[in-house]
Amino acid sequence: MRILIIGSGAREHAIAETLLRREVDAAEAGAEAEARERPTLYCLGTHRNPGIEALTAAPVTVGDITDPALAVETARAVGAELACIGPEAPLAGGVTDALEAAGIPVVGPRQGPARIETSKAFCRELLREVCPEATPRFFVVTTEREAESALAELGDAYVVKADGLAGGKGVKVAGDHLASSDEALAWCREILRDSPRIVIEEKLLGEEFSLLSFTDGYSCLHMPAIQDHKRAYEDDRGPNTGGMGSYTDANASLPFLGRQDVVAAQRLNERVVRGILEKTGVPYRGILYGGFMATARGIAIVEYNARFGDPEALNVLPLLQTDLLKIFLAIVSERIGEMDVRFRAAATVCKYLVPPGYPEKGERGVPVDLPVDVPEEAPDRVVTFMGSLSQREGPPLRLVTEGSRTLAVTGIAATIARAEDAAEMRIRKIVGSLTHRRDIGTEALIRRRIDHMNELRERPLRIGILGSTRGTSTEALIDATEQYQVPASIEVIISDRPRAPILERAARHRIPFHFVDPASGAPGTPDAPPVRRRREDYDRELIDLLGRYRVDLVLCVGFMRILSPLFCRHYRDRALNVHPSLLPDFAGGMDGDVHAAVIAAGRAESGCTVHYVIPEVDAGPILLRKRCPLRPDDTPETLKERVQALESEALLEAVALHHSEYGV
DSSP states (O other): OEEEEEOOOOOHHHHHHHHOOOOTTTTOHHHHHSSSSEEEEEEEEHHHHHHTTSSSSOEEESSOOOHHHHHHHHHHHHTEEEEEEEEHHHHTTTTTHHHTTOOOOSOEEEEEETTTHHHHHHHHHHHHHOOOOOOOEEEEEHHHHHHHHHHHTTTTTEEEEESSOTTTTTEEEEETBBOOOOOHHHHHHHHHHHHHHHEEEEEEOSSSEEEEEOOOOOOOOOOOOOOEEEEEETTTTTEESSSSOOOOOOOEEEEETOHHHHHHHHHHHHHHHHHHHHHHSSSEEEEEEEEEETTTTTEEEEEEEESSOEEEEHHHHGBBOOOOHHHHHHHHTGGGGGGGOOOOSOOEEEEEOOOOOTTTOOOOEEEOOOOOOOOOOOOOOOEEESSSSEEEOOOSSSEHHHHHHHHOEEEEEESSSHHHHHHHHTTTTTTTBBOOOTTTOOEEEEEEEEHHHHHHOOOEEEEEEEEESGGGGGGGHHHHHTTOOOOOOEEEEEETTTHHHHHHHHHHHHHHEOOOBBSSOOOOTTTTTOOBOHHHHHHHHHHHHHTTTTTTTTESOOOOSOOOOHHHTTTTTTEEEEEESSTTTTTTTHHHHHHHHHTTTSSSSEEEEEEEOOOSSOOSOOEEEEEEOOOTTTTTHHHHHHHHHHHHHHHHHHHHHHHHHHHO
């Protein structure tokens, strides 16, 4: 398939590299990967990016990428069967509309739906209708007098935004860029000289993050959460830029977020996709980029963009394990709802290198030498994406800067710290008068983000659940965390059974879930079952997996395994089990057998117990009990139903009690 990529920056380099990646899906065998169709790529860009030209079938066609006629002419000249638009300016200029009118499918929304980015006023007015609870107060103003009134209404907490596109530099925030209302009014006057409208909105307090989604206008496939760094200089100082770097964590979240924050952002993206369709009558086909703020009250919307973020794409695309071409074809054929998407469970740190004078006026022609054939230590990887960089004709041939963000280096590893270290090691091998923000992805900067969120809202307990059955009693806890009613976040659910209903429950609530196989991998036979792993080996895998999700507290809910002393030591006073009887009575029993034993013993009451896990089964310190009387006509099934209702209450109370006793 012939694909035309429009745009010639680092983002488009990453798109091209991902489209051509030979083996993407972990489930794809070598021969199958070899047989998979590799597209033929072409590019229409603003300059000849050497990284892109190494991947395309012809040199980059240089021209005005916002010109619809040129886009159609180029697409026809190369016989393009699909186009992908990287930057926002061609979307605003109607390039998608022109290409689709010429019969060429496009990954990138039409001009109408793209207004979610290209008009801040359109965006805010749509969000007020679609998700008002996540939308800050705002005013759309057209005169200086209206601006003065809006600023007075918002006091010292305001943000001033140009209505149209400004390359990420049309936003100024009170306290960060604007020190007084006089400065704010001066900025408004400057904007109004070139733009008929301004959006002045309430300043949100919290931590920003991004969540991007593939969408066909009806369904969404979500990418990992990312945090970008807009300010030019270290410690978040200086003017705004297009983005100096970004990072993701191995659990597809961020260290200062709870799982419910990510789920809330996903649901907002889905509501916005539906809202765009209702408002414009045109399905939004492409990548929707939601910019969010985690606040004391939940998730609020900062902005929306209508394409892959740059640098955000440089974090998520190297992790993508699903064939990007298949995703693109599902977008244009409106079949995203039939697909799944997989990302490697790894952390990434991306850092942009920029020329002297950036962002005010970056120098052009600065020579850059990149390392060749740098060995990588598996499983850590480093990838370099060329941005505002071109090749000066020799002799000798030299790479030189074009004035904007020159190139991006992305480290990929098991942890953010290792990914950051890998990126810095590669940057040290690049020769040229380039600068970058060394603090992005460092422990010190991330700790500041975490501490800031903890000042705004109580730090939630990060919970991991182990279960083998339905997990019915977890439903109330899950609902409470999603509604921010308890200081907790359910980060992962793990089972020792591949088809355990608790995993289906996790999927319904968008909680990451894993099956950890108790078998060693040795095959079974009709006469002998598969060989099972030693308890300690199995539990080490549990510990590693729970650690990836930064779990503070483990809940065992219907988990049909006895945990080893190794696990109990690691999670001492941080693992709770819910047992369906009033311990110590009927210790060691499981599920329906316990209820049958209670009835057979003629007990007047039963209930449940939440206790800390120790190596001795059901013998750990008791945190709380819940009781219910037995009825004359009780069966094991009816008693189980009532006890499960108590377990739901008990889990909620136990989490609160543990939090008050031990904190996080």
